[in-house]
Amino acid sequence: MFIELDLQSEVPIYKQLADQLIEGIASGKLSSGQPLPSVRTLAADLGINLHTVNKAYQALKQEGFLEIHRKQGVIVQPGSLPSADEAFRERLRRDLRPLAAESAARGMSEDELQELLLSLYRQIQNPSSQGGTSP
Amino acid sequence: MNHTAAFIWITVLIDLLWLLALIGLPVFMTHMLLGVYVPPEERGLPQIGRIRRKFLLLALGGGAVGILLAAAAYRFSGGSEGWTLALLLIPQALCIAAAWNVSRSQALALKKERGWTLEDSPKRAAYIGPDRKRSVSGIPAWAYLLPLAIIAASVWIVARNWALIPDPMPVHFDAAGLPDRYQAKTIGSVYTLSFVQLGLTALFFLIHLSLGRMPKRLDPKDPEGSLRKNKQMLASTAYMLYFLSLAVNVMFSFMQALSTYAFEGTLPVGYLFVFLLLLIVPLIVLVVYTKRKGLADETVNRRFGDDRYWRGGLFYYNPNDPSFMTEKRYGLGWTFNFARPASWLITAAVTLLPIAAVAAAIAFGG
Numbered sequence: 001m002f003i004e005l006d007l008q009s010e011v012p013i014y015k016q017l018a019d020q021l022i023e024g025i026a027s028g029k030l031s032s033g034q035p036l037p038s039v040r041t042l043a044a045d046l047g048i049n050l051h052t053v054n055k056a057y058q059a060l061k062q063e064g065f066l067e068i069h070r071k072q073g074v075i076v077q078p079g080s081l082p083s084a085d086e087a088f089r090e091r092l093r094r095d096l097r098p099l100a101a102e103s104a105a106r107g108m109s110e111d112e113l114q115e116l117l118l119s120l121y122r123q124i125q126n127p128s129s130q131g132g133t134s135p
Numbered sequence: 136m137n138h139t140a141a142f143i144w145i146t147v148l149i150d151l152l153w154l155l156a157l158i159g160l161p162v163f164m165t166h167m168l169l170g171v172y173v174p175p176e177e178r179g180l181p182q183i184g185r186i187r188r189k190f191l192l193l194a195l196g197g198g199a200v201g202i203l204l205a206a207a208a209y210r211f212s213g214g215s216e217g218w219t220l221a222l223l224l225i226p227q228a229l230c231i232a233a234a235w236n237v238s239r240s241q242a243l244a245l246k247k248e249r250g251w252t253l254e255d256s257p258k259r260a261a262y263i264g265p266d267r268k269r270s271v272s273g274i275p276a277w278a279y280l281l282p283l284a285i286i287a288a289s290v291w292i293v294a295r296n297w298a299l300i301p302d303p304m305p306v307h308f309d310a311a312g313l314p315d316r317y318q319a320k321t322i323g324s325v326y327t328l329s330f331v332q333l334g335l336t337a338l339f340f341l342i343h344l345s346l347g348r349m350p351k352r353l354d355p356k357d358p359e360g361s362l363r364k365n366k367q368m369l370a371s372t373a374y375m376l377y378f379l380s381l382a383v384n385v386m387f388s389f390m391q392a393l394s395t396y397a398f399e400g401t402l403p404v405g406y407l408f409v410f411l412l413l414l415i416v417p418l419i420v421l422v423v424y425t426k427r428k429g430l431a432d433e434t435v436n437r438r439f440g441d442d443r444y445w446r447g448g449l450f451y452y453n454p455n456d457p458s459f460m461t462e463k464r465y466g467l468g469w470t471f472n473f474a475r476p477a478s479w480l481i482t483a484a485v486t487l488l489p490i491a492a493v494a495a496a497i498a499f500g501g
Contacts, residue, residue, distance in 0.1 A: 001264045002358045008257040029264075037263055044350035045261035047438060 001029040005046060013048060017056040025065060025076060026124050033078035036066070138311040141404055142216060146205075146223065148408065150198075152415070153224055157231045158194045162187055163422070166431050166465065169239040170448010171246050172253045172440065175432065182245055190238035197230025239448065246442070253440045258355035262362050270347045273370035274377045279343065282336045282384045289388040290329050296396035300325060305394055305402075312401040328391040332384050339380040346373055349467065352437055364433040368425065372467060375421040379414060386410040436462045446473070 001024050005016050024030035036042070039057060043050035057074055060066040064082035068074050082088070103113050161169055165178055168186060177183075205223035212218040270276065293300070305314030306324060318324045346369050354361035389410070393402055425431050439461055444453045451461055454474040463470050471478035 001262070002353070002362075003259075003261050003263055004355060004358065005259040006257060007259065024263075031265070034265055035267075037261075037267060041350075042261060042263065045352060046259045047350075047352055048259065 003046065014052050014055040017053065018059050021060055022065060023124055027126060030076050032076060034076045035072065036074040036076065038073050141311040146220065150223060153227065154198050157228065158191065162191050165426065168242040169235060170445065171239065171242040172251060172442055174251050177249060177251060186238055186241050190234055193234035193237065194231045197234055198227055200230055201227030255438045256355055260353040260355045260358035262351065262353065268347065271369045271373045272366060274343065274373040278377060279340045282380045285384045285388060286329060286332045289391055293325060293391065293395055299396035301398055305398065308402045312404040325395055328387045332387045335383055336380055339376055343373055343376055361433060364430050367428060368430045368433050371421060371424055375417045378417045382410065382413040431465055434466050436464050440464060
């Protein structure tokens with residue numbers, strides 16, 4: 001799997017990295033227990049500061065998507081992934097609200113919005129993965 | 136072979152290598168025109184071929200000047216080897232440098248006209264996938280047991296033939312292969328070359344190990360292709376290093392044998408020519424392979440590859456980069472940032488110290 005960053009994007013670099021890692025887990029491109037490059041290695045390969053990579057890794061570790069061991073290094077969560085619990089749903093509602101609002105303001109229909117979201121969801125869990133990792 | 140004939144052959148060989156390095160490299164590299172970066176889509180321009188051919192002609196002219204001066208020096212100094220080589224190599228280097236400057240200014244003018252540039256892209260790509268290895272494919276680490284075996288075999292054979300080794304034994308030879316310095320036969324003097332072999336093999340092995348651990352900055356426009364080429368580049372370099380390590384060890388084992396138990400009065404200089412070829416051929420093969428497969432672009436310094444950071448096309452000078460070293464412009468490895476004063480100090484030390492040591496040896500050696 002490749003990480004592709006845009007340093008001139010409005011989205012902070014660490015967030016681009018974290019988002020792509022989660023998408024990798026969702027699509028199955030990153031398999032359970034798969035080792036990831038060390039902070040130093042990935043920072044050198046991407047040509048970015050290692051604190052940026054560290055921030056992304058730490059954020060995902062907090063959520064439970066990654067495990068960081070002293071010897072093995074960074075690996076994708078080998079056990080069960082974090083669930084879509086109430087805290088997550090709360091965050092999801094909060095993040096989606098402005099997008100829903102703007103869609104309504106711009107006259108997008110309910111069906112169009114639903115279709116768009118579904119197609120994204122399906123695209124991410126594309127057939128080339130080994131059955132996806134979300135419940 | 137008598138002394139004069141041997142000296143001429145050696146001089147011819149040295150000069151061929153000298154000219155190959157000074158002229159061959161700038162002429163055969165397609166991605167650079169006399170140190171000026173050429174974008175891939177522009178490399179077919181006829182003007183580029185013209186500038187390269189003109190450089191070749193001027194440089195060969197410089198080569199001829201050196202040969203004439205060397206011949207004159209040989210005649211008028213009564214066969215002095217020092218003067219002959221000096222008046223061969225130094226004028227050639229100066230003429231070729233002048234040719235470089237002339238052709239490079241033409242290349243820069245063409246660059247300005249066509250707007251060539253290699254700016255660092257704001258996009259980045261890296262591979263994090265399932266099979267990230269820290270080793271290079273092609274040559275496994277245990278393959279370096281073979282050069283070690285060659286060394287061990289030589290040590291054992293020399294030990295078995297200890298009685299045949301002359302005492303004192305020859306430790307230095309002149310151009311015709313005749314010994315001109317002897318040393319008492321001790322474990323240290325007999326096995327000097329073995330220690331050198333061990334040191335060199337260790338060096339080759341360390342470089343082999345470091346190949347896999349180099350940062351892989353991929354081309355954001357084609358990460359998959361870039362990764363493939365990166366692996367090819369590293370694998371082919373690993374192969375070349377391995378063959379070099381084998382050739383070097385075989386060469387030294389041969390020399391050790393021929394100057395110890397198999398010594399028959401002279402060192403057959405002909406063998407040295409064969410071995411020099413064995414060293415050069417893998418390098419040339421790698422250069423040709425890299426060019427054929429279009430791998431040179433893969434090793435470009437994507438961050439600071441633009442001409443404005445490279446003085447004369449060769450020396451990295453970037454006051455805005457706090458780093459002391461940066462990746463080489465093309466190829467694997469690092470080079471100094473000459474905007475940092477420390478680089479000057481180290482370069483001076485590395486070049487001047489050996490010269491000072493030689494001067495001291497001459498002065499105090501009598």
